[in-house]
Amino acid sequence: MRAIQEQNAFIMExxxxxxxxxxxxxxxxxxxGPTVQQGAILYGHVGSAGDLPAGWSDQQGPGTYRVSENGDxxxxxxxxxxxxxxxxxxxSRETLMQASRKGDLLEFVDDPAPxxxxxxxxxxxxxxxxxxxxxxxxxxxxxxxxxxKERRDLLFIVTVNCAKPGGTCFCTSMGSGPAADxxxxxxxxxxxxxxxxxxxxxxxxxxxxxLVAALxxxxxxxxxxxxxxxxxxxxxxxxxxxxxxxxxREQLYDSLDSPYWEKIGARCLACTNCTMVCPTCFCxxxxxxxxLAGNSAERIQIWDxxxxxxxxxxxxxSVRQSIHSRYRQWMTHKxxxxxxxxxxLGCVGCGRCITWCPVGIDITEEANTIxxxxxxxxxxxxxxx
Amino acid sequence: xxGGRWQTSTVLPRVDKTxxxxxxxxxxxxxxxxxxxxxxxxxxxRVEPYDRTVPVRFRPGQFSMLYVFGVGEVPISISGDxxxxxxxxxxxRSVGMTTAAICNLRNGKTVGVRGPFGSTWPIEESxxxxxxxxxxxxxxxxxxxxxxxxxADRSDYGSMSxxxxxxxxxxxxxxxxxxxxxxxxxxxxxxxxxxxDRNWRSNVGVVTRLIPMANFDPEHTSVFxxxxxxxMRFTVDDLLGIGVSEEKxxxxxxxxxxxxxxxxxxxxxxxxFICKDGPVFPLSxxxxxxxxREV
Ligand SMILES: Cc1cc2nc3c(=O)[nH]c(=O)nc-3n(C[C@H](O)[C@H](O)[C@H](O)COP(=O)(O)OP(=O)(O)OC[C@H]3O[C@@H](n4cnc5c(N)ncnc54)[C@H](O)[C@@H]3O)c2cc1C
Ligand code: SF4
Ligand code: SF4
Numbered sequence: 001m002r003a004i005q006e007q008n009a010f011i012m013e014x015x016x017x018x019x020x021x022x023x024x025x026x027x028x029x030x031x032x033g034p035t036v037q038q039g040a041i042l043y044g045h046v047g048s049a050g051d052l053p054a055g056w057s058d059q060q061g062p063g064t065y066r067v068s069e070n071g072d073x074x075x076x077x078x079x080x081x082x083x084x085x086x087x088x089x090x091x092s093r094e095t096l097m098q099a100s101r102k103g104d105l106l107e108f109v110d111d112p113a114p115x116x117x118x119x120x121x122x123x124x125x126x127x128x129x130x131x132x133x134x135x136x137x138x139x140x141x142x143x144x145x146x147x148x149k150e151r152r153d154l155l156f157i158v159t160v161n162c163a164k165p166g167g168t169c170f171c172t173s174m175g176s177g178p179a180a181d182x183x184x185x186x187x188x189x190x191x192x193x194x195x196x197x198x199x200x201x202x203x204x205x206x207x208x209x210x211l212v213a214a215l216x217x218x219x220x221x222x223x224x225x226x227x228x229x230x231x232x233x234x235x236x237x238x239x240x241x242x243x244x245x246x247x248x249r250e251q252l253y254d255s256l257d258s259p260y261w262e263k264i265g266a267r268c269l270a271c272t273n274c275t276m277v278c279p280t281c282f283c284x285x286x287x288x289x290x291x292l293a294g295n296s297a298e299r300i301q302i303w304d305x306x307x308x309x310x311x312x313x314x315x316x317x318s319v320r321q322s323i324h325s326r327y328r329q330w331m332t333h334k335x336x337x338x339x340x341x342x343x344x345l346g347c348v349g350c351g352r353c354i355t356w357c358p359v360g361i362d363i364t365e366e367a368n369t370i371x372x373x374x375x376x377x378x379x380x381x382x383x384x385x
Numbered sequence: 386x387x388g389g390r391w392q393t394s395t396v397l398p399r400v401d402k403t404x405x406x407x408x409x410x411x412x413x414x415x416x417x418x419x420x421x422x423x424x425x426x427x428x429x430x431r432v433e434p435y436d437r438t439v440p441v442r443f444r445p446g447q448f449s450m451l452y453v454f455g456v457g458e459v460p461i462s463i464s465g466d467x468x469x470x471x472x473x474x475x476x477x478r479s480v481g482m483t484t485a486a487i488c489n490l491r492n493g494k495t496v497g498v499r500g501p502f503g504s505t506w507p508i509e510e511s512x513x514x515x516x517x518x519x520x521x522x523x524x525x526x527x528x529x530x531x532x533x534x535x536x537a538d539r540s541d542y543g544s545m546s547x548x549x550x551x552x553x554x555x556x557x558x559x560x561x562x563x564x565x566x567x568x569x570x571x572x573x574x575x576x577x578x579x580x581x582d583r584n585w586r587s588n589v590g591v592v593t594r595l596i597p598m599a600n601f602d603p604e605h606t607s608v609f610x611x612x613x614x615x616x617m618r619f620t621v622d623d624l625l626g627i628g629v630s631e632e633k634x635x636x637x638x639x640x641x642x643x644x645x646x647x648x649x650x651x652x653x654x655x656x657x658f659i660c661k662d663g664p665v666f667p668l669s670x671x672x673x674x675x676x677x678r679e680v
Contacts, residue, residue: 096408096410096411097408097410097411097412099412099452099454099455099497101454104416104493104494104495105414105435105495106414106454106495106497107414108411108412108413108414108497109411110408110411137648138648141647141648141661142646142647142661143409143646143647143648143661144409145648146408146409146410253655253673256677256680282648282650283649283650283651284643284644284648284649284650285643285649285651286410286458286643286644286649288452288455288456288457288458289455290454290455294455297454297455299410299458301410304643304649304650304651306650310641311641311651312640312641312651313641314639314640314641315480315481319640319641319679319680320679320680321679322679325678325679325680328679328680329653329680332655333653336656337653337655337656340655340656341656341658
């Protein structure tokens with residue numbers, strides 16, 4: 001069972017959640033949390049606990065997603081929808097710089113818009129891990145993404161540990177859930193049992209502890225901690241998908257020429273859904289546009305995807321012409337080369353790419369199949385999962 | 386840096402992060418002070434910063450991102466003399482929207498410059514060795530700084546050879562400089578073309594055919610190769626065949642790039658970001674990926 005430190009854990013009544021949101025808003029945060037929109041649970045603006053989808057749940061499987069109301073009083077009875085922290089910290093469209101022209105002279109300035117000060121409330125542990133992974137990509141390399149950094153420096157994270165995993169989750173394989181152990185300001189576990197509807201609150205930072213001081217809480221008892229720990233264990237038990245990551249990197253590298261990629265490529269539509277919903281995918285394109293008078297121009301950064309043909313475009317054609325080579329690039333990046341580049345895998349097991357793939361391609365199944373085939377080639381069939 | 390196990394290269398330490406106070410995606414304005422037509426579709430441009438008190442520095446092999454107002458931005462290798470810190474030279478072939486716009490910019494116009502970015506040809510570490518530079522077509526531009534650098538300290542190196550191939554005789558870049566290098570007694574220059582008319586009196590055929598003509602000791606030679614990927618593949622095979630070690634064969638790779646600084650994701654080849662880990666790599670580091678289809 002997870003070790004929760006008693007002196008660091010508090011109990012907050014369910015109704016106090018509203019105060020938590022309002023206090024963050026009073027402190028100047030733009031409060032973002034789960035909401036029901038367009039038939040999905042999406043992170044968006046929440047002004048009070050009343051905006052949260054209490055009593056809603058989601059059902060997910062390869063290529064399927066549905067939400068429904070189940071009448072339960074829990075605030076967080078669903079897992080993850082199509083958007084994530086990425087939509088706010090590394091948004092799909094962003095102005096980078098502005099250029100202005102006077103005769104032959106040009107002037108360039110960084111886009112002056114001040115950074116948003118987000119509080120992300122109800123982020124799942126896998127999504128917290130995804131932010132840590134994007135930090136490595138966008139902040140900890142040779143060069144820094146300025147806008148991401150500005151927002152990241154101001155960010156407040158309230159994560160909510162998972163009680164019921166979804167049908168496509170595999171966070172346990174990626175070490176990112178179902179309970180968070182770092183990367184948050186506050187971590188909540190929603191407890192809704194015969195001892196009442198309440199939250200176990202774990203503090204992860206000084207600003208987290210400041211916020212708790214402004215709320216009505218009491219010290220958590222050993223029984224509360226026990227319930228939270230058991231809930232996390234049960235959630236971990238309930239996860240059905242997995243990828244065995246030991247030696248995965250080398251096995252994928254050794255399988256670059258496997259004919260199996262073509263089998264996946266024949267199903268993949270190169271629609272880019274998987275990369276858009278993935279909380280760690282970071283690739284972007286830029287567009288340079290000028291006004292009609294031609295005196296000012298902007299550089300805009302937009303999300304891009306390795307499934308687009310032009311992504312690898314060179315004079316004379318794209319490097320990755322075939323769809324299977326793009327799928328291979330995507331999966332080997334997530335599960336192999338990311339490790340060389342950033343000392344972590346590029347996947348947190350949130351399952352979004354499986355759920356939102358229109359043809360239900362499942363990264364866990366495909367990775368396991370590739371492993372198995374690699375194992376057979378190497379004559380180690382019995383070791384294959 | 387992450388990924389320590391790949392850091393086995395002998396690539397030179399890079400120039401420090403760009404030193405203007407602005408964000409890395411915001412260009413600095415440079416003025417075009419000279420333009421010269423190299424071939425029917427290729428121009429060389431010389432640019433200097435508006436702020437001429439800022440020294441311009443780069444190392445051979447590096448590139449910049451060149452921005453044309455409202456049109457776009459593309460990676461272009463720095464092709465000039467690394468000893469000059471008052472201007473930068475670029476050689477640009479017009480193949481699409483942005484490169485055409487760059488080639489159309491007149492003297493006095495402004496281009497946005499970001500960089501220099503990327504790894505460098507390890508010429509410092511190659512002192513005492515024979516040097517062979519092999520270029521195909523426009524690939525002479527990114528290796529020209531090697532020639533400026535090594536010829537300035539010629540006695541630091543063993544034999545020196547330049548092997549250069551182009552499609553047609555009129556596609557040779559820098560004809561004057563070529564003439565100068567050919568005239569030197571301490572340098573061995575061989576050129577070839579794919580197609581030629583009767584007036585051409587030199588070699589016809591692929592650039593790899595020039596390798597046996599050059600005078601060098603394969604065990605004590607650093608080879609720097611730049612050109613179309615297919616040309617580099619054949620060249621590398623021949624070099625390995627005559628006993629040049631894969632640690633001493635350096636190639637400059639090209640991939641689509643949007644940012645030049647490892648943030649946009651476009652230029653990946655296996656674990657490498659061509660923009661920040663490359664564009665120059667020792668063959669030993671990238672051999673698993675180099676030449677593999679569609680990686
Ligand atoms: C490290 C590096 C150094 C380079 N050095 C030089 C140089 O010294 N001189 C030179 O003339 N060219 C150089 N190039 C190639 C140059 O960047 C491309 O020709 C240019 O980006 C094409 O842009 P465009 O807008 O003119 O063409 P577009 O209108 O965008 O497209 C024309 C074609 O070029 C493709 N293309 C788009 N981006 C790139 C890219 N980054 N590289 C190659 N093709 C691309 C497009 O997919 C399309 O097929 C270099 C490229 C790299 C990566
Ligand atoms: S690859 Fe799929 S499961 Fe992994 S983090 Fe991205 S969307 Fe989630
Ligand atoms: S794997 Fe699925 S979601 Fe991803 S591009 Fe292919 S069809 Fe679209």
